[in-house]
Amino acid sequence: MGEVFPLLLVLAIAAAASSLLELSSRNRLTHWHSVAEAVAVTIVIVGTSSTASPVAYLAVPPVVAGIRHGLVTTLNVTLLSALTAAATFALEPDGDALEGAAACAPWLAIGLGVGLLASWQSRSTRDLAARQAPYAAAHHLMARIHQLATSGTLGLDxxxxxxxxxxxxxxxxxxxxxxxxxxxxxxxxxxxxxxxxxxxxxxxxxxxxxxxxxxxxxxxxxxxxxxxxxxxxxxxxxxxxxxxxxxxxxxxxxxxxxxTAVLFDDVRALATSEERNRIAREMHDGVAQEIVAMGYIVDEIESISDHDQTRELASALRDEITRLVSEIRFSIFDLRHEVIDGRVSSSLADYARAVSLASGLRVHLSLAESGPPLSPRTATEVLRVAQEAIGNVRKHANAENLWLTFESDGTSLQLDVEDDGVGNAGPREHHWGLQTMRERAEGVGARLEIGPRRDGGTVVSLRSPATTTREGGTAHGHHRATG
Known part of the structure; x- marks a missing residue:
């Protein structure tokens, strides 16, 4: 027992070291530590001349390689163990090489056989782990990002x-x-x-x-x-x-x-854009199509009915359905409209032009944008505030004219949306448009003000704290569209 114990201790140390290396390199394709363990174990066992040498341990490295790494690693481990044993016997001229080889060969063969069987049995598990590895790493990363993003003391803004x-x-x-x-x-x-x-x-x-x-x-x-x-x-x-x-x-x-925060801003912007596009697709393919189908039913009722009151009600319902479809199309356009190349002015011009053509509003544009582009987040929030303000004019103001002014020098900004409608703009119960605009303004450090227009109507103003009166700039002129 006294001769075997040191050998067992050395083998235990080799196994522990190989296990630690296995854990530290489990996501790598190379498995050199398994081969190194097999070589070290073979040298220790074969190089010991004692009859109490634990020769049976030669079967362990191939079996472990088969379970953990598969066919190729099992064959490599067995081959190197055999070559190491032969080299060790060759370096000991006084020993009986044939007798030693006869003692080692059965255990190497057993290890090879069991290792090959284990590699075949565990192949599905390894394949599943390989397929899940990228997702597991992504999950771990996203969990860390979520933790940082929601941290009160170390956020990702x-x-x-x-x-x-x-x-x-x-x-x-x-x-x-x-x-x-x-x-x-x-x-x-x-x-x-x-x-x-x-x-x-x-x-x-x-x-x-x-x-x-x-x-x-x-x-x-x-x-x-x-x-x-x-x-x-x-x-x-x-x-x-x-x-x-x-x-x-x-x-x-x-x-x-x-x-990391800048990268997270990009990820968040991509996720937000994708979600808006997904909602737009769902609206177009779902509720919009259902409402259009209802319109066909109403048309059928109006065409076959002999009662004047029924036809009148059906006509009124058809007009309301047409209005709802138009609103849904505007909502889809809002969701899909984005800032291009960081320039808010061009996106505002495109949006205002589309609203003018669809609603009959006369839109007057005054856009002056110079200097470096606004940050992607600020530019997007400015566009969303303008969309909400213009949408309110189109739906509630009963206005004929809309004035849209935007100025930015890359460091400060000023956005004004004015109309000549009924005025009295203010928050209404179960309507969150104004609150949403204020939240967007606060998110980029800007100030939102809503008040009456001097000649009637409403003015919605968005200003950054650094806004000052400027002259010059790159004016995009005025645009008038008569409905």
């Missing part, structure tokens, strides 16, 4: 994180302000917290240190393999090595969080 980074950078350096830029896939820069001088600050990134504006510094947001963005700090009286180290520490703390 890029605008909030950019503001938090700006505050932290200002406290760390004493700077007046900072702007956070992220590098887009096409290598362009996009500001997450733009200000009035965003274009000038973007140029600071390209300048060497000696040519930058006094008191300005560019702090890279570094990822594991590349620069994810930059934080441009201005208004620091004197940059020192200590300030630079402190600023880089703050940037490193936020870099991966901010990059």
């Amino acid at each position: 890029s605008a909030s994180l950019a503001t938090e980074l700006e505050d932290a950078m200002r406290r760390a350096t004493g700077g007046a302000r900072s702007t956070v830029f992220v590098v887009e896939p096409d290598t362009t820069l996009r500001a997450l917290n733009p200000g009035a001088d965003v274009e000038r600050l973007a140029r600071e990134i390209e300048l060497p240190d000696s040519e930058r504006t006094p008191g300005a510094a560019v702090i890279p947001l570094r990822g594991a393999r590349q620069v994810l963005g930059y934080c441009v700090v201005v208004g620091v009286p004197r940059w020192t090595d200590e300030l630079d180290a402190r600023a880089r520490e703050v940037a490193d703390d936020f870099a991966v969080r901010l990059d």
Whole structure:
């Protein structure tokens, strides 16, 4: 027993090490640790001249390989065990190679046979695990993203994180302000917290240190393999090595969080767009078709009835069905209409033109959009607010004219939707349009105001906090459509 115990301890250590390696590389295609265990076990067992050597353990590596990894790995493990045993016997000229080979061969054969049988039996389980592996990894990732996105202290809102980074950078350096830029896939820069001088600050990134504006510094947001963005700090009286180290520490703390938030913004936008398109398809293929079918029934009733009152009621019902179908088509158009290339003005023009042609409203456009595009989220929310406001005019205002004004310089925005209708716009019970517009405005840090128009009607205004009166811009002119 005293001779066997050290061997068993060595074999147990080899098995434990192989198990740990198995766990750490379970998602990889290579299984070198199984081969390494077989070679080590064979050397230990064959190299021991004691008659108490546990030769039967030679069957274990092929069996385990068959269960875990399949046919090819089982054959490789058995072949290398046999070659290792032969080489070990060859290096011991004083030993009886034939006797040792006769003792080892049956166990290697048993291990091979059982391993092949196990590989065949466990093939379906391995195939299922291989098919589910990508989904399991995706599930784990989505669970982590959901946890972060719903966290009260560490969310995944890029605008909030950019503001938090700006505050932290200002406290760390004493700077007046900072702007956070992220590098887009096409290598362009996009500001997450733009200000009035965003274009000038973007140029600071390209300048060497000696040519930058006094008191300005560019702090890279570094990822594991590349620069994810930059934080441009201005208004620091004197940059020192200590300030630079402190600023880089703050940037490193936020870099991966901010990059993840930007990626999550893209995922959320894609998911939202897909869901809107799905709802639009369901509306078109479901309720819209059912209502159209009801219209055919009403037409049939009107055509076969001899009662004037019945025909009159059927005609009124047919008009109401036509109105409902038109509203559904508008809703589908709203759901599918998106911002193209980040430019809100072109999307607003297309939408207003479609509403004018369909409803008979005279639409007057004044669009001035210059500078860098608004962030995708802000642009989308501005479009949705405009859609809701225009929809309210079309459905409830009984107006003849609609004025749509939009101005943006890439850092601030102003949207006005005016009509000459009945006025008295306000929230109504079980109608959530105004509340939804306010929520959208708050989501992008803008302010929504609704009030009477001076010459009658209603004005809906959306303004960012940084909105100022501007002159010039890229005017798209006016558009009039007479119904």
